[in-house]
Amino acid sequence: MAKLTYEKLIEQLNQQMLAANTDRVALLRRVLDNLGHPEQHYRVMHLAGTNGKGSTGTMLAQTLINAGYQIGHFASPALNDAKEQIVINNKMINGDEFVDTYKRIVSQLPSDITPNDISVFEWFVLIMLQYFADQQVDWAIIEAGLGGLNDATNAISAPLITIFTHIDYDHMNILGKTIAEIATNKAQIIKSDTTVFVAPNQHDEAIKRIDDTYQKHHGSELILTSKLAANQETLFNGTRVDIKLGETVVRDVYFNLIGDAQLDNLATVVAVYNWLLKHEMVVGNDSLIKMMRDIQIPGRFQILERQPLVILDGAHNVDGASRLTETLINLRPNGKFIFILGFLKDKEYQKMARIYDQMATEIIAVSPDNHQRALTTNEIEKLFTKPTQQAVNAQVALRQARQLADEKTIIVVTGSFYLVKELENGWHENSK
Incomplete structure (x- = not known):
């Protein structure tokens, strides 16, 4: 046996x-x-x-x-x-x-x-x-x-x-x-x-x-x-x-x-x-x-890189999204923010999207790695008024964000722990 x-x-x-x-x-x-x-x-x-x-x-x-x-x-x-x-x-x-x-x-x-x-x-x-x-x-x-x-x-x-x-x-x-x-x-x-x-x-x-x-x-x-x-x-x-x-x-x-x-x-x-x-x-x-x-805690306002500044945060509900954006604004009042976002269908994603839409310069939509519960990139893109791109996965999204970024840009990856997990697993390869 x-x-x-x-x-x-x-x-x-x-x-x-x-x-x-x-x-x-x-x-x-x-x-x-x-x-x-x-x-x-x-x-x-x-x-x-x-x-x-x-x-x-x-x-x-x-x-x-x-x-x-x-x-x-x-x-x-x-x-x-x-x-x-x-x-x-x-x-x-x-x-x-x-x-x-x-x-x-x-x-x-x-x-x-x-x-x-x-x-x-x-x-x-x-x-x-x-x-x-x-x-x-x-x-x-x-x-x-x-x-x-x-x-x-x-x-x-x-x-x-x-x-x-x-x-x-x-x-x-x-x-x-x-x-x-x-x-x-x-x-x-x-x-x-x-x-x-x-x-x-x-x-x-x-x-x-x-x-x-x-x-x-x-x-x-x-x-x-x-x-x-x-x-x-x-x-x-x-x-x-x-x-x-x-x-x-x-x-x-x-x-x-x-x-x-x-x-x-x-x-x-x-x-x-x-x-x-x-x-x-x-x-x-x-x-x-x-x-x-x-103390270091992965996925909680985790700074992955500093040029450009890349922040990974597992905020996946409205309260988390609000507190994340308040922190970002307090620390960089005149910042330029690119959000890499993915949401699950059973979350209040419309309310979260409105919060991020208010402060984003650009948005990159990614479907989180949970196919039964995840919104598609098409569904995510429709939530925003700001310029929005789509990416096939979190690593590709990070490459796209880097291409858009300048010295004043902060790249924020958030919306779902599944998205955080995906990038946590593979982001090192993108920095090579």
Whole structure:
């Protein structure tokens, strides 16, 4: 019998998206019951939100690694390899470990649950929880997928810390049509005896719904994060930040990420860090400051090249698009912007297109590498009033943009994580 490889396993897993199904969390909890709840063997931070989970989770993970902890981090979507979703101290799970953990879980499934009853995302969640226990991590930083209430990660026991990054409109067909409905869904990850952190710049209705759920579930403490003082440098070289929050006081520290959204994410990280200081889980500020100086996050205002300036950003909803363009205008008020754009059909692409159309000098349309969900280049071109070209893929689009660019041009690649992923995989070849 041929060995079961990681690639063969992924092919045979149930590829359905079951995020809207109301019975999934209960099913996964039964599996975790049989496994002896591996997530209870380490401390957990559980994150939910529309935008900012990846950046906040990455910053928290790196800060705790700097403090000497063994850190598991679960995040989606992956940019290049699905196994990137499961990492320990920045090293992703390998194929053999993934398969071995899968087999172990299969051997302990309840008798009425088969492997095919569990979707591929749910398998990643289960394998992550068990793998982190097997590897004896100290902390697991677990980012929710879409939700929420029915998100597979909500099957875990009560985490020590629950974090809400910025909540806005996305996945409305699943989460609800209003901020109140979306926030109510996401707030269902709150469990008893957990400390809840809420990122700054939230809609009032989101804060209200989080607070209502927190009160209902008798959380340990609710902390609303304050904004940080910062002076953004003008050459796209990062940010200078002053921090004063409780025991955490640092002056004029360089922060390697750019934009107001990242400052909000950092503010949340600082609030959590201050709580950890208070509870003697970290000592001093060195691990936080080192993270701020060194942090790099692919696909989040990522500068690929500087002549011309090429920025890659995974903004894929209206809130993300708005915050991206605000950052660009703040940093280069008189800039000339060429946007390489691709959208998925199930996103609010018309609203995003209007945002980019207002500031673009030129647009290059690319169909993201997800043929079932992607808009065609013809469909994308029709969304814009500004001059628009089409490109067969992201690499060709970047070559076209370079030909159009001058010394004042900023090339921005955005609209879909699939487009970001495609360019992240191949842009090096275009720079040769």
